Amino acid sequence: MSFTLNETTIRDIQAAYLDGTLTCVQLVQAYLDRISAYDQSGPALNAFVKLNPAAIEEAAALDRMFAQTKTLVGPLHGIPVAVKDQAETKGIETRFGSVALSGYVPEKDATIVSKMKAAGAIILGKTAMPDFATSWFGYSSVNGETKNPYDLDRDPGGSSAGTGAAIAANLATVGIGEDTGGSIRLPSSFNSLVGVRVTPGLISRAGLSPLVVFQDTAGPMGRTVTDTAILLDALVGYDSQDPYTTAFVIADHKGSYTQNLDPDGLKGARIGVLKEAFGSDEDPDCAQVNAVVRAAIAQIKSAGAEIIEVSLPNLLDFVVETSLYITHSRHDINKFLSSRPSLPYASIDAIYKDGRYHKNLDLIDDIMTGPAHPDEDPSYYRKLAAREAFQRAVVKIMADNRLLSMCFPPSQVLPPTREELRNGRWPVLGFPTNTLIAAQTWLPSICLPAGFTKGGLPVGIEMVVLPYHEPDLFKVGYAFEQATRYRLPPQSTPPL
Structure with missing residues (x-):
């Protein structure tokens, strides 16, 4: 067979390894060449903040093992992965998006990094993120701004901005994002990618900086549903270092998520369309998103699903009432930083005092108005109780209508332009993203490419399912992908 890097x-890749037409070293070098051409020069996407200096050496070791055994070491054998800088990587500088933490080289890997390496993956490098994941947008004190490869004047979405831009531009095979309120799904929507947010706790967060600890989850980002399923297999599992992974024990998932990749998965399925999640057609940005998503919903129906419009009139009230960034994030970040004595700063308070953060990150300003401990906020327990009510309200809609899944646009608007962001059009807590629905109800969710606007901008569609029902994400997601094939690579980064 002949091997083509773009959209591989x-x-x-593993078929090419097995038939001898590709080696790990050749593949890693090909990606490094693309990073040099498109990330560090040319369109200068600015997606990577640090490359793995041992990537070629690790690839060569895998090639030697394969030459001796003629077998792959695991399901991710020789797969180059772009890892969000939120995860600690042994021997590779890790800054959690913060220039204040420059020089920190962890002595051990985050659990998910260890698990990927055990499955045979090669960590290609660390990708850009806003300081401590505090934005929907691609700003960072470490590297400035990351660009959207589909329109270099627009934002790639955050906070997994670098992973989104890198995977969209074919700078790595798959990537790791992290999602507190939508930081996997928003960049997936803005970059024509598949992004998966699982029920929090299925994946260990040990070694990842937090934002709202019980809402955080790492997850896979890729160009296909199959790739995200294969990567997710390597990520999930109980970890005694993270007590929230008792969720994996409760889920009791068996086998591989790839077992749920059913091209007929939408036939006979009842899919809800959440009315209040759509923006106004009178807003040009919203109208373009709505047109693409409605056309995608028509494709869901053509694939055999029954479409049911559903309503949650107080949706926005629920989203606002259950937001805990200002109440929780300062405490959670400080607890993490203070647990690592080798870091140059022990608190976000000290970093903030020294002004060592990107000044466009208005959420950091908001977080610093919050309490040192969540229970000092008199509304804290009311907000926690509201989360239970929010989840019940969404699940009740699904139960009353016998829905397998509910769908809506991940973002009500197009990827913002740099000019809009510089002019302050979108403060973080005012950005119209629907990704908060799944995040603040702990529902698993998948973002899928839904097509493009007439101007060529990617738009995603988000599908949510019941808690612990991740197999259903892959059932509906794969069927949608196979029926539509909307994913297209950006023209700014053609094959070399």
């Missing part, structure tokens, strides 16, 4: 998949 895990299975394509």
Whole structure:
């Protein structure tokens, strides 16, 4: 077989390894060449903040093992992965998006990094993120701004901005994002990618900086549903270092998520369309998003699903009432930083006092108005109780209508332009993202490419399912992908 790098998949790569037309060293070098051409020069996407200096050496070791055994070491054998700088990586500088933490080189890997390496993955490098994941947008004190490869004047979405831009531009095979309120799904929507947010706790967060600890989850980002399923298999599992992973024990997932990749998964399925999640057609940005998503919903119906419009009239009230960034994030970040004595700063308070953060990150300003401990906020327990009510309200809609899944646009608007962001059009807590619905109800969610506007901007569609029902995400997501094939690579980064 002949091998083509652009838009390649895990299975394509491993088939090429097995038939001898590709080596790990050749693949890693090909990605490094693309990073040099498109990330560090040319369109200068600014997606990577640090490359793995041992990537070629690790690839060569895998090639030697394969030459001796003629077998792959695991399901991610020789797969180059872009890892959000939120995860600690042994021997590779890790800054959690903060220039104040420059020089920190962890002595051990985050659990998910260890698990990927055990499955045979090669960590290609660390990707850009806003300081401590505090934005929907691609700003960072470490590297400035990350660009959207589909329109270099627009934002790639955050906070997994670098992973989104890198995977969209074929700078790595798959990537790791982290999602507190939508930081996997928003960049997936803005970059024509598949992004998966699981029920929090299925994936260990040990070694990842937090934002709202019980809402945080790492997850896979890729160009295909199959690739995200294969990567997710390597990420999930109980970890005694993270007590929230008792969720994995409760979920009791068996086998591989790839077992749920059913091209007929939408036939006979009842799919809800959440009315209040759509923006106004009178807003040009919203109208373009709505047109693409409604056309995608028509494709869901054509694939055999029954479409049911559903309503949650007080949706916005629920989203606002259950937001805990200002109440929780300062405490959670400080607890993490203070647990690592080798870091140059022990608190976000000290970093803030020294002004060592990107000044466009208005959420950091908001967070610093919050309490040192969550229970000092008199509304804290009311907000926690509201989360239970929010989840019940959404699940009740699904139960009353016998829905397998509910769908809506991940963002009500298009990727913002740099000019809009510089002019302050979108403060973080005012950005019209629907990704908060799943995040603040702890529902699993998948973002899928839904097509493009007439101007060529990617738009995603988000599908949510019941807690612990991740297999259903892959059932509906794969069927949608196979029926539509909307994913297209950006023209700014053609094959070399």
